[in-house]
Amino acid sequence: MSKRHKHNDHEEHADESWLIPYADLMTLLLALFIVLYSMSSVDAKKFEEMAEAFTIAFNTGSGVLDSPAIIRTGPQMDLPTGKAPSDGPENRTVEEQRQALMQKEQEDLEELKRQLDEYIRDHGLTTQLETQLNLAQLMLVISDNALFASGSASVKDESRELGLAIGKMLQQYPDYEVVVTGHTDTEPIATYQFESNWDLSGTRASRFLGVILSVPGLEPERFSAVGRGEQQPIATNETVEGRAKNRRVEVSIIRKYVDMDNTQEISTASTTP
Numbered sequence: 001m002s003k004r005h006k007h008n009d010h011e012e013h014a015d016e017s018w019l020i021p022y023a024d025l026m027t028l029l030l031a032l033f034i035v036l037y038s039m040s041s042v043d044a045k046k047f048e049e050m051a052e053a054f055t056i057a058f059n060t061g062s063g064v065l066d067s068p069a070i071i072r073t074g075p076q077m078d079l080p081t082g083k084a085p086s087d088g089p090e091n092r093t094v095e096e097q098r099q100a101l102m103q104k105e106q107e108d109l110e111e112l113k114r115q116l117d118e119y120i121r122d123h124g125l126t127t128q129l130e131t132q133l134n135l136a137q138l139m140l141v142i143s144d145n146a147l148f149a150s151g152s153a154s155v156k157d158e159s160r161e162l163g164l165a166i167g168k169m170l171q172q173y174p175d176y177e178v179v180v181t182g183h184t185d186t187e188p189i190a191t192y193q194f195e196s197n198w199d200l201s202g203t204r205a206s207r208f209l210g211v212i213l214s215v216p217g218l219e220p221e222r223f224s225a226v227g228r229g230e231q232q233p234i235a236t237n238e239t240v241e242g243r244a245k246n247r248r249v250e251v252s253i254i255r256k257y258v259d260m261d262n263t264q265e266i267s268t269a270s271t272t273p
Contacts, residue, residue, distance in 0.1 A: 027100065032122025102257040108173055109138045115169050116140055121158040127160075137252045140166070144184075144204070144247035151189060153203040160211050165249060167215030178223045180209040185243035187231045208249055 113131050120129045128146040132139045147159045155163065170178065182201030194200040205225040213220055235242035 163211030197229040
């Protein structure tokens with residue numbers, strides 16, 4: 001009778017369930033080292049793709065290495081950090097775009113100044129009008145006697161042509177804010193029409209602005225009228241000549257882009273030949 005070997009009903013086996021989380025941990029560590037290695041050449045686009053891949057890995061259990069978006073090969077790997085692959089407007093930096101807009105604005109205002117100077121010269125108004133271009137605005141300064149009779153806010157019939165000409169020039173530059181400002185000298189005024197120089201200067205500015213806005217195609221919301229009275233003189237009020245200079249209307253085309261680091265006036269030109 002042969003002897004049979006007895007076997008235990010339950011053989012003991014080592015518990016290997018720990019291998020699964022261990023393998024996942026190793027995969028994540030490997031992915032981490034690969035990411036750190038590639039960080040030296042990663043750009044913002046790649047960083048977003050890697051962040052998305054990690055999110056998928058932790059939320060769904062998919063391996064990070066399963067995402068083909070993490071590591072890319074091709075010409076973009078050689079691009080310097082922060083540089084765009086082309087010179088198109090959409091690929092410029094914010095500062096480059098701002099500089100380009102400032103340059104375009106400067107060209108616009110210089111061309112508008114040239115047109116105003118030409119009009120002033122052709123109509124013999126060089127003693128009554130002048131243009132000034134600085135870092136804040138393009139300003140047309142108009143002597144009050146070129147527009148109004150003494151103590152009046154009614155625009156002279158012969159001066160309405162000037163307002164219409166200004167409006168037609170501004171049609172070419174519809175994106176700029178325009179401010180019309182009235183100024184007086186220190187001589188007080190008190191009539192049935194105007195209680196003060198503030199009242200006179202504000203009414204004059206509004207009346208002349210009304211002439212400008214009678215030109216079709218201008219957007220009224222971009223225009224405003226302001227009265228300053230005698231508060232902002234440009235000459236002494238002790239002389240007849242000084243008071244005449246202070247009585248004025250200014251039409252200001254306001255810059256949209258101002259270089260705050262440079263306060264030096266870039267151009268101030270009189271129309272006197």
